Amino acid sequence: MRPSLVIFDCDGVLVDSEGIANRVLAEAVTRLGHDMDEAGSRHEFVGLSMKSVMARIEAMTGSALPPDWLPELQAITYARFRVSLAAVPHVGPAVEAVQAAGIATCVASSGTPDKMALTLGLTGLAPLFTGRLFSAVEVARGKPAPDLFLHAAARMGHDPGACVVVEDSVPGVTGAVAAGMRALGFARETDAALLRAAGAEIFDDMRQLPALIGLTS
Template structure:
């Protein structure tokens, strides 16, 4: 399909800039087990991948009739942050992609379902914080998190970009739905360690993102001005 020149690239954080999802899913599964909810990492990914804390808590309440209180969230957050500081790794090639976007005059930012402190911790732990400060947007800044389009529309407005000239880089079904609802092009990044979940692959295929790639530097094929968006979904 014909596309406008890209004005803004909006990166998700978890699973796109940092390889955090396997750690986060393990911590979530362990925390839910304490509440008597027995699900595996694949089940957790199917239900919660890419969603905000508020959305996750509501989903748990509806499906399992278990309330997620502040004590639960605090303990889970402390466990997660401790593991991030020790284990978290950046997605290879992010620094080179950002440098290339800057050279082409294309703006970039991060828009994540996580709280801002978690985004900043993740980026700092992986050496990426300086590349994205101050253009960091959290779901806490809007009324409705992903899969609603609010966060992406907020980021575009703050960055002075037309939604139709924005490209979103997402790894989660919830994020892809949000980008599509915002009227933005969306590329599915499948280079994170969590992308082997069967439910994830099925959900991704059903949503039909504009393109799909698993090496971060391949993103540069899709943002270099007007033309056609090549579908890389079988790569």
């Protein structure tokens, strides 16, 4: 059965930002005295809100983060986005195909509204989701809790059981399943086995998305 709403994660699903962001984050954590590389950053932090990321870093290092840590991290990350950020291959036409079939779409991200506006703007995807961006800052609990997905569905006026979530992280898939939604795990850069174990159906190319939600054979 076709969904009435497809909810897209942003980082790693719409915009190819995970590599950039996790390299910057790993460098920042290393400067705090806790050695980390990009793979370690992805393992620890992908899919989490920045509030949760910061709490985890403080637990790792055993000390509170400096007051200027987050603004500095964001400034470096955004500067690198402006140089090299791109859309995930084939995602624009995939979203357009979903919308052309009369299925509603929105974004539900652990990122802040400002970050989504920047990344979607830089990649030319912003017009596809005007007025339909939902952030973890709007709910009490971020992913892996179901709160953000339930919030997005409610704001969009759709029953959770009629929603499909497109995610690339274990916390995101876990939250979608907990919300009672069908989860599609985008495994282009994520371990497919981990996404499957969390409850997702797996795909690795955005050109497959229309068929997965029943638009083509």
